[in-house]
Amino acid sequence: xxxxxxxxxxxxxxxxxxxxxxxxxxxxxxxxxxxxxxxxxxxxxxxxxxxxxxxxxxxxxxxxxxxxxxxxxxxxxxxxxxxxxxxxxxxxxxxxxxxxxxxxxxxxxxxxxxxxxxxxxxxxxxxxxxxxxxxxxxxxxxxxxxxxxxxxxxxxxxxxxxxxxxxxxxxxxxxxxxxxxxxxxxxxxxx
Amino acid sequence: xxxxxxxxxxxxxxxxxxxxxxxxxxxxxxxxxxxxxxxxxxxxxxxxxxxxxxxxxxxxxxxxxxxxxxxxxxxxxxxxxxxxxxxxxxxxxxxxxxxxxxxxxxxxxxxxxxxxxxxxxxxxxxxxxxxxxxxxxxxxxxxxxxxxxxxxxxxxxxxxxxxxxxxxxxxxxxxxxxxxxxxxxxxxxxx
DNA sequence: TTGGTTGTCGAATAAATATTCGCCTACCTT
DNA sequence: AAGGTAGGCGAATATTTATTCGACAACCAA
Numbered sequence: 294x295x296x297x298x299x300x301x302x303x304x305x306x307x308x309x310x311x312x313x314x315x316x317x318x319x320x321x322x323x324x325x326x327x328x329x330x331x332x333x334x335x336x337x338x339x340x341x342x343x344x345x346x347x348x349x350x351x352x353x354x355x356x357x358x359x360x361x362x363x364x365x366x367x368x369x370x371x372x373x374x375x376x377x378x379x380x381x382x383x384x385x386x387x388x389x390x391x392x393x394x395x396x397x398x399x400x401x402x403x404x405x406x407x408x409x410x411x412x413x414x415x416x417x418x419x420x421x422x423x424x425x426x427x428x429x430x431x432x433x434x435x436x437x438x439x440x441x442x443x444x445x446x447x448x449x450x451x452x453x454x455x456x457x458x459x460x461x462x463x464x465x466x467x468x469x470x471x472x473x474x475x476x477x478x479x480x481x482x483x484x
Numbered sequence: 485x486x487x488x489x490x491x492x493x494x495x496x497x498x499x500x501x502x503x504x505x506x507x508x509x510x511x512x513x514x515x516x517x518x519x520x521x522x523x524x525x526x527x528x529x530x531x532x533x534x535x536x537x538x539x540x541x542x543x544x545x546x547x548x549x550x551x552x553x554x555x556x557x558x559x560x561x562x563x564x565x566x567x568x569x570x571x572x573x574x575x576x577x578x579x580x581x582x583x584x585x586x587x588x589x590x591x592x593x594x595x596x597x598x599x600x601x602x603x604x605x606x607x608x609x610x611x612x613x614x615x616x617x618x619x620x621x622x623x624x625x626x627x628x629x630x631x632x633x634x635x636x637x638x639x640x641x642x643x644x645x646x647x648x649x650x651x652x653x654x655x656x657x658x659x660x661x662x663x664x665x666x667x668x669x670x671x672x673x674x675x
Numbered sequence: 676t677t678g679g680t681t682g683t684c685g686a687a688t689a690a691a692t693a694t695t696c697g698c699c700t701a702c703c704t705t
Numbered sequence: 706a707a708g709g710t711a712g713g714c715g716a717a718t719a720t721t722t723a724t725t726c727g728a729c730a731a732c733c734a735a
Contacts, residue, residue: 299682317597319511320511320513322548324723325685325722327557328685333726334685335684335685336683339662341684361601400578401596404588405509406508407508409495436665439664439668440655440658440661443650445649446642446645446648447642447645447646447647447665450641450642450643451637451645452641453641454640454642455634455637455638455641457595457641458636459624462633464634470631473629473630474638476628476632477630480674481668481671481672482668482671490712514691514693515692516692524713527695527712527715530710536695547696598725
């Protein structure tokens, strides 16, 4: 944890890390490159992070928190489950579309084999409210009864892959296509 | 391309590469480790592959071919689109479940930023028959009309993420849960 | 203004890893 | 069996990259 250095510099480091990890993979992430991209000296990196591992873990945690905030925005709450689900789905899809580096970073790191069990547990705990929402909907007979882990994975996996294709191929969603994508997601879980 | 050395040794190298990439990420893949895991000397690695990049690209290509073979097994063809789709979906899901290393390897490499455009194009071309199948179904009004790229991404993304969760958490699909997963997939694309 | 304190820099060093290469072994061929 | 050849080995070397550290700059307090 940085003691309280220059917040702006910290943000620059995180942004640079995100960008570089996506461009070159974790393998390609060189501390010197991050420093150059962030506009600071190599040695300065070690003032903020004691090593590369800590840097990556911190970026991961920060990004996960941001995602949780997007998902659990109180404005998404509605009277019906379907409407709440739709607002959350659209918010998350929009987040991924606008900041695919963050989505990719989180995904790549989670399955890279480099992440610690503790960090996994810590970040998963942030999403328990989502589990509860889904379980409630299942009990009300609104959505299919599968393990919530599986339901979440299905929805999230579909969003991620669609966004990846859109990003990689610079595809532009045409009129009404976003709505169709949501219908696919809803069609998959509704009874 | 290996000229025609010991085929068995080649397979051992590929298996070892797959396993190690999943365990440690591309960053963690050390030629010396691959050699040890494959039961050969470090230097021998260079008889088969001139460098690490070539090794990874070859494993990727080999795996993609295997996936295409699973998907396009003639036994999957049926009179109805839904049945053909179901057989292909089940075959691919089963493949991923039984050999998650291959699924993960392919996915990680594709979005690692390390893959060349040529290799992407070469492997994508293998899956054109799938595009045609989907387009035909769209024209017959059987499935939603979205870009086939998006439809494929949606279905594949969902499968991958579900398999990842199952694998990582050592979750076991309970009675009828596989069928439910298929229903989710079908529910997402059907009109 | 000056002495001190904090933050920064990047060349120098240490560590990790890829790659080479001379030697060795096993197996042919006559 | 003797000589020859192909394939294999892994310690030695080259390269890449992380990390340290002594010198410098900016700022501040007295």
